[in-house]
Amino acid sequence: MTALLAGIDTDHLRHFATQEAMRYSVGRPNTQHALNMGEGAFLAGVPMHWMRDWPIPFPLLISSAKGAKITDIDGYGLDDFCLGDTGSLFGHSPAPVAKAIARQARHGLTYMLPSPEALEAGRLLTKRFGNFRWQIATTASDANRCAIRVAREVTGRPKILVFNGCYHGTVDDVMVELSEGATVTRAGMVGQVSNPAEHAVVVEFNDLAALQAALATGDVAAVLAEPVMTNCCMVLPDAGFWAGVRAACDAAGTLLIMDETHTVSSGLGGWARGNGLAADLFVIGKAVAGGVACAAWGLAPDVARRFAVTEAKRGAGHSGMGTTLSGNPLQFAALRANLAEVMTAKSYAHMEKLAARLEAGLAAAITGAAAPWHVVRVGARVEFICAPGPLRNGSEAMAAHCAPVERAVHLGLVNRGCLIAPFHNMMLVSPATKKRQVDRLVGAFAEVLGALFE
Template identity: 65%
Template sequence: MKDSDVTRDTDVIAGVSSQRLRALALREGARFADVRPATRAALSHGAQSWLDGVPMHWMKDWPMPFPMLVAKARKALLTDLDGHRIDDFCLGDTGSMFGHSPAPVAKAIRKQAHQGLTYMLPTETALEAGHLLTERFGDFRWQIATTATDANRFALRVARAVTGRPKVLVFNGCYHGTVDEAMVALHDGRTVPRPGLTGQVADLTQTAVAVEFNDLAGVKAALATGEIAAILTEPVMTNSCMVMPVAGFHDGLRALSRDYGALLIIDETHTISSGLGGYMAVHGLDPDIFVAGKCVAGGMPTAIWGLRIDVADRFAAYNTTRAAGHSGMGTTLSANPMQFACLRATLAEVMTPDAYAHMETGAARLEAGLSAAIARHEAPWHVVRVGARVEFICAPGPLRNGTEAEAAHQPVLEGVIHTCLLNRGCLIAPFHNMMLVSPVTTPKQIDRLIAAFDDTLALLFGPDED
């Protein structure tokens, strides 16, 4: 049982009265449902064909009484089936970080649609995209995948191939999509499979080791076994309550990986919000393999992974010894021409210094406003920011590792907050409390979110109503 599950039955959750929380949940849930008759009618007639009523299971993770149906999205604004206009700070959980359908990407889609969607051969645009990837992220030898999960899987195969080692070191509470090796946790100091995995039969502890984030001593002990092919890490832990690296942590990872002959893989699928070139460029990290996905092609399903030159050379040498047959890498629709058209447009015209400057300014405004609201209502919470990515965390901070992040997560409380914000015209990510500021997010939208958050805190912490 998680710590967050235990707190559900206590009188106070992160400073909020449980009784008040239950009453607010009922009231805000009813408010959401009452103003969405068209959505409710559409779901009652059209959702039966989908498993559990939704095309992807995590669509049920939103705290709403029933899913919201989107009619259209433009810039940083959603319109639902009932005509409600909603400021979007979720932005597809980073997939639309640069706004919905950026004009250069939409233009590229229209053009490529007339030239074919997939044909298993490169294009001149693919060559241009490769140069742009190197210009933006550094000197790597690139490959394309459809999702960051796939990119991480392929990168791990390369790491095992060139090192001849079986295991991957990941951090407790990490996020790397649905990569098997990331589905482990620490329990009483031991690596164990994460609870709740569907249909899991293989022993994940044979291929992965979990260590706490920011624990260089733990990393060193794991590497000293000689079994670790790669360290797979985010620069900042993001799919938990966000955890920042302590001073010297990334330098220590780089040094230890070299000392013990393991490859360092940096997955920036979420931290690409950090600035132009991602956290790696902003903070001078030097991975052996770089991975990113979600927003790199403006929302078109695309991921990138690249090998430093020496690793690419080692992999080429390995390939000369490999028996003929399937490599276990690659999918038929990956590296299709539509991906390259959108990737080129995003890298050249959307992912720009000016875009990131706007995002940074807006995110700083949001961080300050949320922090001020928390202080005004004396909530025992804190706010953390990585570039354009902002989170409020319903616990004191800063958090140091995955165990602390799990304990800080309060899903019942957070769900009520999310519904309150949505009822006030603001959408944030359903997974924890992530908010993104895009290049097309306006100061007025940011101020509306701050006001909605302040109003929600007043409901949670203000005087009892008569």
């Protein structure tokens, strides 16, 4: 009997992957030579070790990126739907941001003191995301660490609740998962000494009863969550789920931290604001400053008042929050420009329209190939999933991943001029993305599926 993987004959899959890998490698001699010449300087030969984890024979070396297009040193131009895994959600080097960076560069890059532009950026953060008292970080990981510290401080409680399969950056406190119903340290952690499972609890997304039971113990400081699970096979919330979570948190005295670093793609102001969900703390990163490393975390006014009380009582010493280069004037220049001139209702309308076109095109290709797959979308964020759907929680999302098939599809798309996110099947539509780019991606996807399912 023929073995199938995600509906594809495994022998056929191996043949396709081998042919596509050869095509990729033969076509990029400059990249191979440059990587070989420079590999001694970096661990694993690249600036960040995970750059070797892209599902391609060796990493692309990029010479330039503009708008929704990226070009490698062998001269290949690719329609970019990865967009730095959300970091360049609004396109590469948006003109207002690039101008703001150049202007600020003439007046200094870091002061460790605020500027008038910082005050304007704070006002714009409130305008875009809601009434919070803001602090600036360099990454969303940093922002989440700070939000967790504040939640523990104001509640006097030790534990953080997260959903199984979650992603909140490189935050040790939430590197946990469910194993046979128990919270355990996530597999694969490097050099982990302390046990984060002692101060965290994991439940499945969309399981309101499990969340209520976990909060009933009275030791959970905060629920840290994305409103839609991302960085896995994307999982949407059930109707009424978040209203139930908000009510459960209020009843238990637990704070709700919304991490919208990825779901800012859902619409202007993020998913929570667009759906009337009130957060106690709010985290945003990656794309918020148009591609410049910047994040922000905010406290709702009541939480800010509670934190001020604890601060007044705190003795002298290090708070464990903040880094010297966070809150620098370059961040504020980019942040102000992006919030005011790029992250606009007009931009989101364009993104939403083309993302809907992409969703429909991918779904039609899946239907045409009779593939047992599905497509899911949240605003400008679209994913194809190599399994039937919809998915309801992290366990289902992890089971839906099919690495050999996903690698083959990704490589096939790169060879046809389309770049998507490397570690899952995510695609983003930016304000700079063109209709013809969406149509090229749909055509390439249909061609790959046609080859895999023939």
